[in-house]
Amino acid sequence: TNRLTAFLFLLYLVALFWILLFKLGVQFEYMDNRSFTLIPFREYFRYHSKIDVAGTVLNVAAFIPLGIYTGTLFKTWNVGKNLFFFFLVSLVIEGLQYVLAVGAFDSTDIITNTVGGLVGLLVCKAIQNIYKPRIRAQKIINVLAAIGTILLIVFLLLLKLNMLPVRYQ
Secondary structure (H helix, E strand, O other): OHHHHHHHHHHHHHHHHHHHHHHHHOOOHHHHOOOEEOOOOHHHHOOOOOOOHHHHHHHHHHHHHHHHHHHHHOOOOOHHHHHHHHHHHHHHHHHHHHHOOOOOEEHHHHHHHHHHHHHHHHHHHHHHHHOOOHHHHHHHHHHHHHHHHHHHHHHHHHHHOOOOOOOOO
C-alpha cells in the first residue's frame, strides 16, 4: 500500500511541476515580464485592484494533495516539519518560475500553497482518525488519490488537446 501511495505521490509531483513550471507547454505573453513580489497579498490591498480569488483558491487546492501525501507517507513528521516541507516545495517552484522565466516569484503564492498543504494534512489526519486501523485509512486515501490522479491526468490531456471550454492562463 505504501508503494502505491508513493507512486501516486510521484505522479502528483510531476503533474504539479508540469502545471506550475511549464504551463502545460503553452507560451504566454507575460513570460518576458518576470516579477519578484516579496510583499504578500500586495494586490489585495491596492486601491481598485482586482482580487484574484480564483487564483488563490486554485493555489490552495493544488497543494492539498501534498499535505495528504506527506501525512500518509511521512508518518513521523510533526506539523512543523510538514509546514516547512510545504513551504520549501512552494519556494522551489516559485524560484524556478522566476529563474526559468516562466512566471513570477510571488510570496502570496508561497503562503497560499503552504496553507493548501496544511489543509491536506488536516484532511489526512481526519481520515486517519475516522477510519481505523491506519491501513484502512491509507487504503481509502489511496483510492481517493488514484481517482484524483486519473481525473487530473484526463483534465490535463483534455486541456492540452483544447477539448475543454476553458484555457489555462
